[in-house]
Amino acid sequence: MVNSKGYIGEIFASNREIRNDWTNGSEGNEDFEWDSDDEATTGDVVPSSESLACPPGEGCETGPSRSAMVCHFMGMGFSEDMIMKAIKENGEENSEAILEALLTYMSIGTSPSEYDSIPRDLSVLSNKDEAHDNPYDRVASVDEELFEDFPAEDRKLLILVEMGFPTNDASAAIARCGPNASILELADSIHAAQLANKLDDNLGVSTVSSLVEDERQSNCPRGAESRFAEVTRSKRRCTSTEDEDSVISFSKPMVGFSLPNQRMYMVPRKISEAAIGPPYFYYENVALAPKGVWETMSRFLYDIKPEFVDSKYFCAAVRKRGYIHNLPIHNRFPVLPIPPRTIHEVFPATKKWWPSWDLRKQFNCLLTCISSSRLTERIRRELVQYDDPPPLQVRQFVLNECRRWNLIWVGQHKVAPLEPDELEILLGYPRNHTRGGGMSRTERYRSLGNSFQVDTVAYHLSTLKNLFPDGLKVLSLFSGIGGAEVALHRLGVHMKVVVSVEISKVNRDILRSWWQETGQSGMLIQFVDVQELNPHKMEHLVNRFGGFDLVIGGSPCNNLTGSNRYTRIGLEGIHSSLFFDYWRILDLVKCLMGRTS
DNA sequence: TCTAAGATGATGTCCCAT
């Protein structure tokens, strides 16, 4: 199915193959500029200027003088000068060596001019003190020169404290190991001391310290009580005769392995042989699921511990989610432009009406339903009775409802729920992504409330960009409105193939129309139900495309979320049990790819 | 038959006072 302009596209629905109408222009796309490259030539596709993650004002014009390689790295935030230098030294073929060189330039940062060219948004830089392969020295510290004025010993103490170690433990370790000890040695020393203390504390007690358990399970050095690093704790009941269950809890704050532009030590993680790709996979669901759910999902997904991240660090709305994945976690970078992280910055017009006593800076989690008009009217009626500020009781009532329903101030005494297009902005989708195409207003709210926060997911997926310069073959389960696809596109990652599964017709239509509008030259294949993907069909798909590079999806949270008052019954629920289809299909792909490779 | 509005808590976590 190749149209006259070289576009390849197919749609399968259920077991019936649906011919894609747009390939012959029947949906009024005559004025659309199709990419003239066919699939075979899209490996070195130059991403569109929209898709490239270029800093604002440093638009990445893909002119004749600037190669795709340069644009590619500029998209990561490196300056053109640095990139040219790196290419000159390493040759244009070896993108990995170029990236290494660019990171090295940054870590050296010898001249002011070089400092000027440090990417503002690169998340992970290397510590100047330590060798690059030291896991503890992966520190994102654009302003680490803050420590430069201190003597070496004090600097190490500060770094250790910054890592989250107690000051006493840090200085004791320096005393033990001597002033010449590396950060890694010091961290290990603290870790060992803490371990010993915990063992002492727990002698004769029925619980063993989580630290011990971490040590046993991961068999890798840990950043102990890091305030920043994601740490999952396991507890074990020694008295239990049956299978001891472990408990996963989130770190505070919920930042995952790393955040863009934060000083943060990367915790080394070790994943089991069975978990290692290909394919890479990425699974998402609500962080605040009933107890035991994440433990179960983790167990099925090859014992990888979830990375819990709150999207409030990426946009102006809270969104606490857990992600189980086997992606590399070093050298992540965010998509640009970096979205605003406060309500006033995202919606400046509301500032005029925002009362001083409403101190919200960010929205709560964007849900699938909105408040009733009766509530906003009741709030207005309450407020008009009083001067500003109203009595405490009224303030409390209004603030509670504003927080509960994410209301914004749109006039004197007037609050309103967020509009669908405002949700699109907050979640990182193109404007009008869910508009039209048969979507009702209610359906827009539902689909957006159920979707990925694109900036968050893109940050995690960013490491794939260098691994797959020719593009990715993606299996996208529970695609929804295409959060994964939008994230990859915004990263400038080419999608050679996307096999997408989505039960909702309007959502499938949205993804398909976005696929067209953004001029994707890859192939989109859509299925309706994950349960259609039986071993036979999966074998066919894997053989046809030579496997998948990424299996991505977030299964329904309906039976897990706290918003559900009726059927919050965990993974047994009719919707959330679809997690097991995610696992089944992923495992199938792994088996098939293992067999064919 | 469809859409939208309106009414409907429980389960956790965190914090602070005791």
Next chain:
DNA sequence: ATGGGACATCATCTTAGA
């Protein structure tokens, strides 16, 4: 340690009206 209050949460069900 512990108890109580504050707070947040990718939703579902019933009903009214077009």
